[in-house]
Amino acid sequence: MHHMRTALYLDFDNVFSGLCELDPLAAERFATDPGAWLRRLSEISETGARRRWLVLRCYLNPSGYVPMGTERKYFSRYRGAFVRAGFEIVDCPRYNATKNGADIRVVVDAIDALSTEPVCEEFIIASGDSDMTPLLQRLRRADRRTLIMSPLDAAEAYTSIADQVLNGHQMLALVQGESIDLDDDPSGEITPESDGTGHPGTVAAHRSGAYESFRSIVSREYNGAAEPLNLAALAQQVRDELGAAAIGPNWFGLGGFSRALWSLNLPGLTMSQHLLWDGNRHQPPEGGTQKVPVPEPIERLGDLMNLPQLPQDWWPAVYGALSDYASEHTFNMTKCTAWSRDRLADGGLRVSRQHIGFVMNGASRGGSPLYRDPPPTAEEIGEAFVRSVLKRIDSSETVFSEEDLTVVRGWLDAPVDHAASSPGQE
Secondary structure, rough: EEEEEEEOOOEEEEHHHHHHHHHHEEEEEEHHHHHHHHHHHOOOOOOOOEEEEEEHHHHHEEOOEEEOOOOOEEHHHHHHHHHHHHOOOEEEEOOOOOOOOOOHHHHHHHHHHHOOOOOOOEEEEEOHHHHHHHHHHHHOOOEEEEEEEEOOOOOOHHHHHOOOOOHHHHHHHHHOOOOOOOOOOOOOOOOOOOOOOOEEEEHHOOOHHHHHHHHHHHHHHHHOOOOOOEEEHHHHHHHHHHHHHHOOOOHHHHHOHHHHHHHOOOOOOOHHHHHOEEEOOOOOOOOOOOOOOOOOOHHHHHHHOOOOOOOOHHHHHHHHHHHHHHOOOOOHHHHHHHHHHOOOHHOOOOOHHHHHHHHHHHHHHHHOOOOOOOOOHHHHHHHHHHHHHHHHHHHHOOOOHHHHHHHHHHOOOOOOOOOOOOOOOO
């Protein structure tokens, strides 16, 4: 089996602090058992090849910490766990009040690795620091594959250079042993990958018992459906019935849920955005891939920070679903996005887990994390999310007039309709 020779550079302070903002319990798991998520990461290469770690380097400020209530979690307490996982620890004490020099060390070490033998075929940069953009550009010129692991909403100029990106949601799924394939990615239509014969490619090695069980579940739901099926809901149902271990990384190694569906060669299979249907039996969903009309400032925010382009009256429902989850469950980020997606779908609102995670992350950074005790209300989540969006606008180089900002506030901070905030309930 071919292995991809890989170097991983982890800016621990940056990544751990970012994960703590999203889910403190999962962040603790990331830091205390790095060997577990490292093993999973070795198996999810987009090329299908297993990763062989030539370089594992963790850059850490030994006196750094994150505040957790009245406690300080010093980074030095996690040093031993990373040593046991095979990482080389590089101490990076602070140069001043804001910088610890880890980014410079990563750049220097990665450039050095370009000229060493054996050759590293892939570089993984675990950091949300957009100062790494020139490094990514240099690695691309050297024809190396790159993967960014960033718990933060990193700048598009940074992430667009990489071959693959794991965001905060996907990183937490990786840490918790869950699938990192976001099956309800809302970008564009889904088309089959051809194997040269005009049919979606399949991999004979994955014609296993689990794969045939996957075929049975999907065929049952597909043939029995009276209307188009929700892709994300179907993927979750398959996971629930088969288990993540049986599915394996990237859906039997086929590269994702949609590609696994195409491999089944179901009669009349058609997919668009969040739905799949039988073109021979079902009426295509109205609207297809039609773009949601939004005001110009909201459209600009989509380009600037990947702000979800949701209708104005959907935002209160998203805040409400998140608030309902927080009040009824012990917080888990990946379960929260799945639960909220399903709750919204019950009310006829198809919102992807990516978009729900974007709102949840923004609310956390705006001062209303869902793991807070007591849990935040829908109003508090909405206010915190808008606060975080305005802060990002203020820190960007993009000019928004006061009139633009008024439009943004009005679009995102519509008064919460409590009846709408719990879709699917009377």
